[in-house]
Amino acid sequence: MQAAQEQAPSPASASASASASPPPRAHHSQSLAALFSANLRQDRLALTGVVLLTFFLVVGIFAESLAPHGPRERHYDDAGRIRRLEPPSLAHPFGTTDVGRDIFSQVILGTRTALIVGFLAALLVTLVGAVVGIVAGYYGGWPDAVLMRIVDFFYAIPFIPFAIVLAAILQPSIWNIILAVSLLTWRTVARIVRSQVLSIAQRPYIKAARVAGAGHTRIMTRYILPNVLPLVLLEMAFMVNWAIMAEASIAFLGFGDPRLTSWGQILHLNFVSGYWRIAWWWTVPPGLAIILLLLSIFFVARALEAVVDPRLRNR
Amino acid sequence: MAVFVAKRLATMILMLLLVATMIFLMFRTMPGDPTASMVDPSIPREARQALLERYGLHESLWTQYRIFMADLVRLDFGSSYFYNRPVLEVIGERLPATLILMFAAMLFAYALGVLGGAWMAWNRGTWREAAGITFSLIFRSAPTFWVGLMAVMLFAVTLGWFPAQGMRTTGYTGDTFREVFVSLDFLRHLILPAAVAGLYFLATPLLIMRNSMLEVMSEDYIEMARAKGLREIRILYKHAARNALLPVVTAGALFIGAAIGGQVLIEVVFSWPGLGREIVQAVTRSDYPLAQGIFIIISALVMSMNLAADIVYGLLDPRITYH
Numbered sequence: 001m002q003a004a005q006e007q008a009p010s011p012a013s014a015s016a017s018a019s020a021s022p023p024p025r026a027h028h029s030q031s032l033a034a035l036f037s038a039n040l041r042q043d044r045l046a047l048t049g050v051v052l053l054t055f056f057l058v059v060g061i062f063a064e065s066l067a068p069h070g071p072r073e074r075h076y077d078d079a080g081r082i083r084r085l086e087p088p089s090l091a092h093p094f095g096t097t098d099v100g101r102d103i104f105s106q107v108i109l110g111t112r113t114a115l116i117v118g119f120l121a122a123l124l125v126t127l128v129g130a131v132v133g134i135v136a137g138y139y140g141g142w143p144d145a146v147l148m149r150i151v152d153f154f155y156a157i158p159f160i161p162f163a164i165v166l167a168a169i170l171q172p173s174i175w176n177i178i179l180a181v182s183l184l185t186w187r188t189v190a191r192i193v194r195s196q197v198l199s200i201a202q203r204p205y206i207k208a209a210r211v212a213g214a215g216h217t218r219i220m221t222r223y224i225l226p227n228v229l230p231l232v233l234l235e236m237a238f239m240v241n242w243a244i245m246a247e248a249s250i251a252f253l254g255f256g257d258p259r260l261t262s263w264g265q266i267l268h269l270n271f272v273s274g275y276w277r278i279a280w281w282w283t284v285p286p287g288l289a290i291i292l293l294l295l296s297i298f299f300v301a302r303a304l305e306a307v308v309d310p311r312l313r314n315r
Numbered sequence: 316m317a318v319f320v321a322k323r324l325a326t327m328i329l330m331l332l333l334v335a336t337m338i339f340l341m342f343r344t345m346p347g348d349p350t351a352s353m354v355d356p357s358i359p360r361e362a363r364q365a366l367l368e369r370y371g372l373h374e375s376l377w378t379q380y381r382i383f384m385a386d387l388v389r390l391d392f393g394s395s396y397f398y399n400r401p402v403l404e405v406i407g408e409r410l411p412a413t414l415i416l417m418f419a420a421m422l423f424a425y426a427l428g429v430l431g432g433a434w435m436a437w438n439r440g441t442w443r444e445a446a447g448i449t450f451s452l453i454f455r456s457a458p459t460f461w462v463g464l465m466a467v468m469l470f471a472v473t474l475g476w477f478p479a480q481g482m483r484t485t486g487y488t489g490d491t492f493r494e495v496f497v498s499l500d501f502l503r504h505l506i507l508p509a510a511v512a513g514l515y516f517l518a519t520p521l522l523i524m525r526n527s528m529l530e531v532m533s534e535d536y537i538e539m540a541r542a543k544g545l546r547e548i549r550i551l552y553k554h555a556a557r558n559a560l561l562p563v564v565t566a567g568a569l570f571i572g573a574a575i576g577g578q579v580l581i582e583v584v585f586s587w588p589g590l591g592r593e594i595v596q597a598v599t600r601s602d603y604p605l606a607q608g609i610f611i612i613i614s615a616l617v618m619s620m621n622l623a624a625d626i627v628y629g630l631l632d633p634r635i636t637y638h
Contacts, residue, residue, distance in 0.1 A: 155621075156330050157337075158576035158613045161594050165606060168598045169341060241456070248458050249580055253595055267461060271584070276464050277472045277479075287461035294456035 039303040049299025056293050059108060060115040067105035071261040074100040088281050095281035098273045106261050107285045113262035114244050114293060117178060121243035124182040126236040129189025134220050134228065136190065137197025147190070154187040160249060167255035174257045177250055181243045189235045196228050230308045237301035241294045248290055263290055320626065327618045332384070334614045339383055342603050343376060392608035397600050402608035406590065410612070411496060412482060413589035416512070417578055419505055421567070423513030425520050429563060432524025433556040436532060437547075447521065455518040459577055463511045463584035470507060477507045480586035508585040516574060523566045527559040534558075567624055575617055 040046050059066060069075070075083045075096060082100040086092060094103035136147040163180040170176045200206065201224070209219055250256055251264025252271065263286040270276045276283045358366075367373045371382060386393065392402035435447040454462065471479035482504050531537065532555055540550045579591030586592070590609050597606040 152326075153330060153333055156334055156614050156618050158610075158617055160576040160579045160591075161610050161613055164579075164595060164598050165338070165341060165610065168601075245458060249460065249577075252458070252460050252580065253583060254599070264458075267458075267464070271460075271464065277468060280468060283461070283464050283468070287458065287465070290458055290461070291453060291456045295452060298452055298456065 035307045036303055039306045043303055043306070045299045046303035049296045049302070052292060052296035053300055056111055056115065056296065060112040063109050063112040067108040069102040069105040071106045071109050072101060073105075075102060076100070085275060085279050085282075087279075094285045095279070097269065097282060098275050098279075103266070103282055103285060106266050107263070107289055109261040110263040110266060110286060111289065111293075113174065113260055114247065114290070117174060117181075117247040117262075118240040118244040121178045121181040121185075121246075122236050122239035124178065125185045125239045125243070126189050126232055128182065129186040129235070130193050130225075130228070130232045132186065132190040133193025134197050134224055137194040138201055138216070138220055138224060140198075140201075144194075148194070151187040151190050154184055157184060159184050159246065160253075163246065163250050164253060164255045167250060172255050172257055174247075174260055174262075177247050177256065178243075180250070181246050185239060185242060189232070189239065192235060193228055193232060196231055197224055200224055200227050230304070234301060234304045234308050237297055237304060241297050244290065244294060263287075320622075323622050323625065327622060330618060331611065331615055332387075335384070335387055335611050336380075338607050338610050339380060342607065343379070387611075392611070393604040395597070395602055395605040397597070397602040397605065402605050405593065405605060406608055406612055409588060409590045409593050409609075412587060413575075413578065413582070413591060415496065416505065416508055416581070416587060416589060417574060419509035420512035420516060420578070420581075421574065423509055424516035425563075425567070427513070428517050428520025429524050429556065429560065430552075431517075432521045432563075433528050433551055433559065435521070435525045436528030436555075436559075437551050439529065444525075447525075451518040451521045454514040457515075458580075459512060459515045460580040460584050462514060463508070463581055466507055466511050467584070478504050482588055508581050508587055511584075512574075512578060512581045515577065519566055520563050524556075524559060524563050527562045528555055531555050531559040564624065564627060575613055575620075 040050060075092070077083050083092070083096045084100055085098055086096045088095045092102050092104060094107060097103060132147055132151070136144040159180075162184060163177065166180045166183075167176055170179075206219060206223055209223055214223070247256070247262060248264035248267070251262050252268045254268050254272070256262060256265050256268065258265075266286045267283065270279070270282045364373070371379060374382070390403060392406070394401050395405055398405055431447060431451075435444045438444050467479050470476045482501060537550060537555055540554045545554075575591075578589070579595060581587065582589045582591035583595055590613060594606055594609040594613070597603075597609065
């Protein structure tokens with residue numbers, strides 16, 4: 001998918017390039033929002049995505065009040081025995097673990113972890129990636145060459161091995177997972193933004209601004225940034241997904257934050273216990289939660305994509 | 316072309332040395348006592364000192380780095396603490412398993428992706444296309460390891476069609492490459508992990524093939540084939556699909572890096588004795604020479620795949636010239 005985007009020639013700014021002077025930023029973002037909501041009305045999948053995502057956000061924000069039990073609380077039956085590996089029931093909608101913990105509550109609390117990791121990491125990644133991409137694409141020459149060699153370097157590092165080594169050396173924690181994701185993923189955004197900036201930098205209004213005496217910083221923030229913003233937002237949506245998946249994978253391998261309940265962590269304990277072959281109620285819910293959250297973001301991104309690439313609008 | 320390949324090879328070697336430097340520094344300059352992650356700090360002081368000296372960890376960072384790089388250039392990765400054998404030997408044993416699984420998964424994803432993508436473009440705007448997109452996106456959104464767990468639960472435990480784990484039936488020991496990998500038993504073990512990994516990669520070739528087909532289908536020669544009255548399926552696969560393949564090949568290079576990294580998870584779920592599972596165990600056991608060695612080898616794999624894909628791309632499309 002990313003390769004396809006990289007090939008897509010100059011999306012987004014077809015309208016902007018028609019006018020000689022850049023549209024004021026407020027107007028631009030307004031039209032962006034308008035286009036986005038227009039797409040929502042047309043595209044039922046995108047609308048489903050927004051509804052689902054809102055649901056996850058609400059669950060994530062109010063996780064503590066929504067979860068009926070603590071994630072580590074052990075449950076006992078009337079005879080005082082631990083409720084080990086109980087299939088779903090009214091009291092425990094997703095059943096219990098091998099040590100009698102309520103899986104339903106764990107999945108609810110895991111939502112918050114996934115959202116925090118996803119959005120924080122994506123924010124960092126897109127911020128760094130966009131800055132590097134804009135600087136490299138705008139200045140060209142040796143800054144571009146140096147930055148792109150650094151990007152190449154980071155493309156050569158395999159993510160999961162890097163993340164587990166980092167987690168093992170530093171203490172396993174949610175911040176180190178965010179750090180690992182950010183360190184290795186900004187390169188993708190940088191490369192995509194750069195190729196977009198390369199074409200924007202040649203536009204007449206950029207030259208006009210330069211002749212009129214605008215400084216480099218002003219050109220980059222006021223004239224180039226607004227034009228790559230839709231693309232950056234789209235990339236950010238993909239990065240949220242990537243970060244959530246990365247956190248789940250690292251936690252599944254046992255390098256996650258042991259004090260924190262996350263979907264990957266639930267699956268890790270499930271796998272290590274060996275009961276995953278029989279206790280389907282323990283394995284299925286966290287996996288389904290990941291799929292639904294990622295799908296909802298994909299669908300929202302679809303509406304964004306149509307804003308970014310006008311060619312998609314009549315598909 | 317030769318100049319291009321030579322240049323790329325030189326860059327690749329430079330990059331590899333940089334990656335090696337990075338991993339060297341990661342293990343040795345982390346906060347706290349950097350030797351703590353390598354030699355257990357709780358053992359008696361003298362024993363610890365002896366161990367540190369044996370592994371050369373008492374030397375200055377710069378000396379260690381010089382020795383490390385000099386060894387690396389001679390392909391000496393040191394010896395594994397856990398196995399007490401040269402790292403390269405352990406890697407050599409694990410590498411074929413990883414490569415075979417990776418290529419099997421790629422084959423699965425590409426065969427299904429190319430045929431399916433062409434078929435989706437042909438059925439553009441129908442429910443079939445929507446179903447195809449949704450199907451591939453679901454598997455793109457599903458964590459590979461979770462799909463693996465589900466597949467084992469369903470196909471191995473419940474239905475008993477495939478073995479649940481490993482490369483060969485438990486208890487089997489083979490020594491030579493032929494003994495281990497050339498057998499029906501191995502193939503039976505390969506199917507499930509390769510299919511699960513392939514399903515995750517599927518979305519990339521499928522969606523790119525679809526987009527590229529949509530563009531090819533508006534070309535004149537397709538119109539011409541139609542006018543000649545050729546059968547639909549023949550136009551689809553013989554005329555259109557062949558020409559739409561190029562972008563799919565290029566994209567393959569870009570996601571192969573993610574493929575090798577992601578395979579770690581598949582290997583863990585299926586107890587597949589490859590490099591990915593080994594690096595997880597090495598990191599857990601603080602066996603840093605082994606972890607370091609595997610890390611460098613995996614990076615080298617990613618880079619050589621990218622290079623190979625670049626070359627194939629050039630051979631496929633005569634319009635591309637290298638300089």
